[in-house]
Amino acid sequence: MPKICIFPRVEGTGGVASFRLKFEAGLKSRGFEVTNDPDEAQEIILVLAGTRNLLPLWKAKRRGVKIVQRLDGINWVQRVRWAGMRYTVRAEYGNAMLAFLRARFADRVIYQSQFIRKWWEDWYGIAKAPASVILNGVNLQTYTPDGPHERPTDPRPHPPAGGKPQGRAGQRTLPRRGFGRKTVRGATRRGDCRGRRG
Numbered sequence: 328m329p330k331i332c333i334f335p336r337v338e339g340t341g342g343v344a345s346f347r348l349k350f351e352a353g354l355k356s357r358g359f360e361v362t363n364d365p366d367e368a369q370e371i372i373l374v375l376a377g378t379r380n381l382l383p384l385w386k387a388k389r390r391g392v393k394i395v396q397r398l399d400g401i402n403w404v405q406r407v408r409w410a411g412m413r414y415t416v417r418a419e420y421g422n423a424m425l426a427f428l429r430a431r432f433a434d435r436v437i438y439q440s441q442f443i444r445k446w447w448e449d450w451y452g453i454a455k456a457p458a459s460v461i462l463n464g465v466n467l468q469t470y471t472p473d474g475p476h477e478r479p480t481d482p483r484p485h486p487p488a489g490g491k492p493q494g495r496a497g498q499r500t501l502p503r504r505g506f507g508r509k510t511v512r513g514a515t516r517r518g519d520c521r522g523r524r525g
Contacts, residue, residue, distance in 0.1 A: 329359065329360070329369060329370045329371065330359075330360040330361070330362055330367065330368065330369045330370070331354060331359055331360070331361055331362075331368075331370070331371050331372075331373065332361075332362050332363065332364065332365050332367065332368035332371065332372040332373065332387075332392075333347055333350065333351060333361060333362075333363055333372075333373045333375065334363060334364075334365050334372055334373070334374055334375070334378065334383070334384070335363070335374075335375065335378045335380065336363035337375060343375050343376060343399075346375065346463070347375055349466070350373075364383075365383035365384060365386070365387045365392075366383060366386070366387075368387050368392045369392070370392060370393065371392065371393050371394075371395060372384065372387055372392055372393070372394050372395070373395050373397060374394060374395065374396045374397065374428060374432075374433070375397055376396075376397065376398060376399060376425060377396075377421070377424045377425040377428050378424075378428075379424060381428075381432075384428075384432055385432075388432060393434045393435065394432050394433055394434050394435075395433065395434065395435045395436075395437060396428055396429055396432070396433040396435070396436050396437070397437045397438075397439070398425065398429065398436060398437070398438050398439065398443060398447060399439045399443060400439075400443060400446065401422055401425070401446060401447065401450060402418035402419070402421050402422050404418070405418045405419065426451045429447070429451065429454055429456075430451075430454070430455065433454065433456045434456055435456050435457055435458070435459075436454045436456050436457070436458040436459075437458070437459060437460070437461050438458065438459070438460045438461075439460075439461075439462070439463060440460060440462060441460055443460075444458065444460055
C-alpha cells in the first residue's frame, strides 16, 4: 500500500484536527501507511487547507509527489465588520496562502461541499487543477440514532454561526470577494446550498 502524507499536522480537538485524526484512523484501518512528514511522502500529500511551510511541499512536488488540497471555508468576518488590525491581517494572509497553494501547488482540489466550491470559485476563480466535492463522512458505528438519546425539542431554525439570520427566508447572506454582501439563493441558515449542515 502507498504511504500517504497528511500535512500539516494540525493538533487540537475539533475542526481540521478532528478531521485529520479520523481520516488517518480510517486510512490505517484500510492498510494505508500514514505520515505527517512531506519528506517521507512517496506518492500523495493531502494538504489540509493550507500551510506557511511551503519548502517541503515544493521539494515533494519536484520529486513527482502529487499534492491534493482539501478546502473548507474562507476567512470572511473581516470583510463585513471591523475585527481589529491583527485579525484582519491574519485572515487576509491566510486567504492569500490558501489561494496560492490552490493555484500553484495543488494537483487536485477537494472541496468540503458544493457551497464551499462555489464560494471559492466566486472569490478566486475556477481552480486550474481538477476539482471535486467530497462531503465529510460519518462513522455510523460511532454516531448512530440507535440506542438511548435525546432529540432536540426546539423546532425554531437557529442562526448561522456567529450572527443573526440575514436575508429573506431560504437565503443566506455571505460576504463577496470585496467588502460587500451577497445573497446565495437556496442556502439554508445552517448549511450549504443543498441544505446540508455546515
